[in-house]
Amino acid sequence: MSQPAVVAQGLTKVYGEGETATTALDGVTFSIETGEFVVLLGPSGSGKTTLLNQIGALEGPTSGSLKVNGSEIARMTDKERTEYRRSTVGFVFQFYNLVPTLTAHENVALIAEITGTDADLRSELVLAKVGLTDREGYFPGQMSGGQQQRVAIARSIVKDPPLLLCDEPTGSLDLETGRTILKLLKSTTEGADRTVFLVTHNSTIAEMADRIIRLRDGKVVGVEANSDPVPPGELRW
């Protein structure tokens, strides 16, 4: 068996102090293998985004351990953490977070440039992969939500990150477009040895996962391995 890619042990995150303290993560423990497609499932306020931000090293824990490929994120130096976010992690958000004044191509090239050579060529290749070659010169405001999300996915995979973190990536899209996006996310893992964490409150979407981590009130209330994930094109909700 390969080394687990992401291991959390007693991971706890408390925001604020005293009377206003909120325990967003409360002793979260799980172990994820490289290449798994993981769904973080839970209702609003259960700690899904907080957990994703921990894995992406956007925030540090209050206590507990979170290791990615054996490295404790909280013990990294600032420089190591920056390098980790740049080279290891790709993010996809609900509201796309594209730069509105840059074209599709420029949004992707911006990230391609800081992660290697041949930025233009790599940007073109990933835009082709998400089926947007004909929209390369469009600005975000000239594209549909689904197209903007495809640009965001192209941007996240142009650096070929081993970890892809997606926070409600279909939350703003209709059902059919949502399925297209999920298919695309799944396809980006094929042959890439890429581990994906996808946040949702939709239990139907969870059926496409290799593993489901259920969160409630900051606690893991269930971890299920799914030996027979449903292809995203067949999900109905």
Ligand SMILES: Nc1ncnc2c1ncn2[C@@H]1O[C@H](COP(=O)(O)OP(=O)(O)OP(=O)(O)O)[C@@H](O)[C@H]1O
């Ligand atoms: N920066 C913050 N400061 C204070 N409290 C926070 C902060 N971020 C999150 N919280 C609190 O932590 C808890 C978990 O929030 P989180 O955003 O992780 O939930 P979520 O599962 O992503 O919810 P949703 O589905 O609505 O996005 C909530 O009670 C929230 O109010």
Ligand SMILES: [Mg+2]
């Ligand atoms: Mg959230």
